[in-house]
Amino acid sequence: MNTPVWDDGNWRGLPRLEGDLETEICVVGLGGSGLSAILELLRLGRKVIGLDAASVAGGAAGRNGGFLLAGVAKFYHQSVAEHGRDLARALYRATLEQIERMKQETPQAIRPVGSLRIAASAEELADCAAHLEALRADGFEAEPYAGPEGEGLLIPSDAAFNPLLRCRALARQALEAGARLFEHTPALRISGQEVQTPLGQVRCQKVLVAVDGKLEQVLPELRGRVRTARLQMLATAPVSRRFPRPVYRRWGFDYWQQLPDGRIALGGMRDAGGEAEWTTETAPSEAVQIRLEQLLEQLDVRAPITHRWAASVAYTPSGLPIAEEVRPDVWAIGAYNGTGNVVGAMLGREVAWVLNGSWMPGAVLLNSSHIEAT
Template sequence: MSYIETYYRRALGPDAVQRPALEGAVKVDVCVVGGGLAGLTAALELARKGRKVCVLEANRVAWGASGRNGGFVSPGWAARYKNIQRMAGMDQAKELHRLSIEGADVVRQNVQALAAEAKPTPGILGAVRYEATDGLKAHRDWLQKEFNYNVEFKSRDEVQQLLVSPRYYQALLDPNAFHFNPLIYARALAAEIERLGGHIYEGSAVVAIGLGGTSKIAKTAHGSVAAEHIVIASGGYTGNLVPQLKHSYLPIATYVMLTKPNRDLIASAIRTEAAIGDDRRAGDYYRLVDGGERILWGGKITTKTTEPRLLGRLLHKTMVSTYPQLKDLDVEIVWSGLMSYARHMMPQIGRLQPGVWYCTAFGGHGLNTTAIGGRVIAEAILGESDRYKLFAPFGLAWNGWIAGRAAAQLTYWAYQAADLFRERKSA
């Protein structure tokens, strides 16, 4: 299966040759189901320690959300810190935030070693659309005190010099965060796994799975894998292989558009190479690409895959409401991807039974969290640590089926209303 048309697909060039499908019987130490960033990171960490690994991917490496996202890498989780602290306690919440920082470092180190062509650009600007000077300064000070992590406060005047928009007030600039091409990065991880002796099979959907014996079995249409350990890391495209996982996450569609080129017009609005996001649950995230020739703009979520072109018009409307001067900047392509969200908004990372691991539900903050998720699962399999247990408070909560999807959509609309109310108070 080919990659869908996205900005990232265009940058692949001739090395996008599809890997072969699994044929025949294979025996390995660890079988990873899902060739997204979580599965690839787990496989790479294991391969680096000499374990014999294989990855089974139904489509292509990073075919889903792992290769279609905004490309933002920064600490944090999709869940708000206060909610993490409420569920896990103060000390564990701090440890989890440290893990999120480590996850961003894992990606940075892998990019430097393996994927310079992913073109990482430093800086993510977290802008707000309401008066928040005191709150942002307090958050800056808290990050420095608790985690020795430094971000920079930007006043409204400073923000206006970078973002020529009536919408924004203040911001925090994270100079340690960065943005890049996630599909090129994922393919670089895959190539390194293979260099270390691992195997990756594309077009190899797992159609049956046997978890009862000492040796776990994953079957595809034309082959099978026997392994001591199996890791389920299939994200928003997880099927019914493991019902406990299927019933514990919600597949949520997100949307991204790429504008047509117009360097001068774009420069009238956005005057920073840093990526930009805001703190709204119903927020936007965007960045300049191609040296400022285009904007890659993401936002909007739905609980069903809506026709991307319809969402493209809404994304364009949002862009123009933020930057009225960009009203004549047309959209070139729009795409979507399925993320997996648990109801508690934290990743689902853990052991289902001896030899069976899961590493999924990274929607909303996936690039650093997939990295640390893959690492802690690999550490557990290797017997190096039990850090995966930090995620125990965030279990496989029932997703609510159809009612859960409806609740997720209603919650999103409620966040939109709350965001709008807060912004109007500052207007």
């Protein structure tokens, strides 16, 4: 059992690449960031081929908790302290705009219900207050919260979504716009002019590697700067309506949402797994799954568990993602530190412009000195 609750079984799949093809730009990775890049490149008039070693959103892009959160991985007040107020504010504003764009692109996949950050201790509740103060000081929406889930803050501009539904919708849009996409086609060797696969090759002018988890395996140059971890989740049968908004709790280590049909999708407890969770293994582990079951009991959710799954995500010491030219004409984006749904889509669009030979108007991440870009 390693199938996410998001998978309805209706995806027909895409072919493997067989033979040799030519294009202008080859994108390796058909998750949210890769597909966003492909669609932006198509809008810019470029010819694109996209490859994935598994399937569309077969990695973390289609196996995550389904949160659309503004900002980068660290909470806003932490981002201000570590990256400076100007950059933190610009990043937060840009991610708010990206969430609005995502609502327009795939409205069928997104529920604009806001999100809750809930404290699990007095210390965390004080941190929630600092988080709230920083958001309000810069004019962003947030309010204190106390309710059945606990105490913390409500962020109305966030959203919940079905990540796999969104990515599959983006893939269909890309195909309709002229992209050629291939599943079950791993990139064995990558240069700026050629991507070798088991049954063929793509000759091109530039390559974008849009991979989150296991990025350091695809591009060994990033080892030591990027580290892959396993995130685990489970889902239950439907229960009565309990959680109108997605919940982020215990510093973000635990998170859950209730789907429109009443099912609970719950994840986290990575810290409980210890060093064993720093792995490229994607099968759920008994130790973490037991802790997730215990969290369900704490929430008084009494329903059969129907799904268990895991995914690989990558982290950086700074909490900011990778976005750089790793080899001549080979760009890499990824390592979203567990929160790539919004930032990854935004980076995909920004890097598409770079591959097209210019800078996207209003680009924030690539204009930041904190992101390595050439």
